[in-house]
Amino acid sequence: MTDTDQAATGRRDRKKRQTRAALTAAALRLVAERGLEHVTVEEISEAADVSSRTFFNYFTCKDEALTNDPALDGTPVVARLATAPREVPALQAVRLALDEAVDTMQVDRELWRLRLAVIAQNPALLPRLMAGNVETERAMIAAIAARLGVDPDHGHPALVTAVAGATFRTAMLRWAAGDDSRPLHDFVDEAFAAVAAGLPDPPPPS
Missing domain, CATH: 1.10.357.10 (Tetracycline Repressor, domain 2)
Structure with missing residues (x-):
């Protein structure tokens, strides 16, 4: 792997960690404010500025975003x-x-x-x-x-x-x-x- 490839891989991994952290933070904040039953995956995704499809690349459900x-x-x-x-x-x-x-x-x-x-x-x-x-x-x-x-x-x-x-x-x-x-x-x-x-x-x- 070249230095350029390694740098690109590092950026992708960093972006993935940032996206996951943003989804977790959004899920926890919204559930703390509204209650577990009043928050949807779509709302969590919107708060993290990603699509619902992206959400499911990281978590299987809302509860997992809160606890993992x-x-x-x-x-x-x-x-x-x-x-x-x-x-x-x-x-x-x-x-x-x-x-x-x-x-x-x-x-x-x-x-x-x-x-x-x-x-x-x-x-x-x-x-x-x-x-x-x-x-x-x-x-x-x-x-x-x-x-x-x-x-x-x-x-x-x-x-x-x-x-x-x-x-x-x-x-x-x-x-x-x-x-x-x-x-x-x-x-x-x-x-x-x-x-x-x-x-x-x-x-x-x-």
Whole structure:
């Protein structure tokens, strides 16, 4: 591939990312303003200045535009998990593997705050937000099993994966609901540390 071809490919990829982001932002903004049942694909497309046909090049339906996000792509997380230092406990290895996703979400904090507010208003969207993680969870279980030298059917890898997912979601929700004084990294580190310590009860308020 020539330098010109690479530059053209880079521009196309950048344009695709921009179009996808515009559709997501438009969908979230309109649904937050009007409610899920009062927004159409056509209105989302118009707000993003693209055609409905273009919308369906990126998403299969309105709900997908609201919940799908590149930060939730588990492929890089699984890859980093597989290369985490062997001496690191499995739960901490998952935490380290989440770093890039955490950074991406921090940059897009307002978008995520809006997304989680829309999901809170429309709880039926939550299963769709989580559904994309099924294949990722299976891959994480396999990666954890490999690093521990146990069979994927062993209960521990699945437990670590489930606990890590719940821990991350809890931290994400607290971060989105708060002000801008603390980054997502702080909430994630705090939550994973509490789980690693055995979830001791917090001291009573003074």
